[in-house]
């Protein structure tokens with residue numbers, strides 16, 4: 001069975017000159033904190049990196065204040081028996097295994113958004129990796145279950161999620177799926193107007209989904225801005241070098257002609 005169609009999103013970080021939109025990352029952090037973190041963890045992301053240039057770039061006092069809102073389990077406390085304590089910027093975001101929700105630190109790179117034509121991944125090459133687009137499509141891909149499905153079928157129907165449960169009643173005689181997507185263990189987490197943004201940005205379902213997807217792209221690829229910068233510098237440098245080598249070469253061989 002396959003997932004549904006993943007539409008492209010024009011993210012600020014797409015393309016050769018793209019970079020993260022600091023305000024969007026801050027909004028995405030808010031969505032993650034207020035909604036996703038109830039079930040998901042982000043154990044590979046150090047809290048202090050919220051201060052990084054090229055990331056959300058929160059002022060240091062705000063990063064400290066943010067850390068203080070997080071309680072985490074410290075196994076070294078209480079004579080090795082462990083205890084809860086307030087986090088500091090030196091800690092990573094906590095894990096969260098409460099409902100078997102996967103860790104989201106690297107999710108935007110673990111999922112490809114664009115496939116085809118013919119599964120060749122050409123769209124992925126042309127439009128970017130697509131992980132954040134996949135997350136947007138997933139978050140906006142919930143629908144009422146199709147009529148073919150039994151009422152008590154486990155999970156929520158999502159038109160994009162490819163690998164969840166799928167009722168036999170929705171397969172044709174050859175076993176092919178008659179409706180896109182599958183049934184996912186995550187109930188629809190976003191509905192629109194789930195958060196209130198300090199910057200007044202739109203909070204409809206599409207925009208909030210884009211913000212949290214951009215944020216998760218940053219957690220998975222925090223050095224993207226730097227990488228693009230040095231890539232560009234390298235290209236300019238190599239272009240200059242080729243011109244110089246060409247001229248040197250001409251000059252060197254001129255007497256031989």
Ligand code: HEM
Nearest residue numbers: 035036038039099100101102107164184185186189190212
């Ligand atoms: C799975 C994102 C909120 C529970 C996932 C996946 C993503 C994701 C990307 C992986 C899908 C895949 O495997 O392709 C988010 C985001 C959230 C959010 C961005 C906030 C906006 C929540 C909440 C809960 C939850 C609030 C619990 C009430 C789960 C579970 C799975 C999951 C149980 C595994 C589903 C399965 O494999 O069937 N989530 N999630 N998520 N999420 Fe969330």
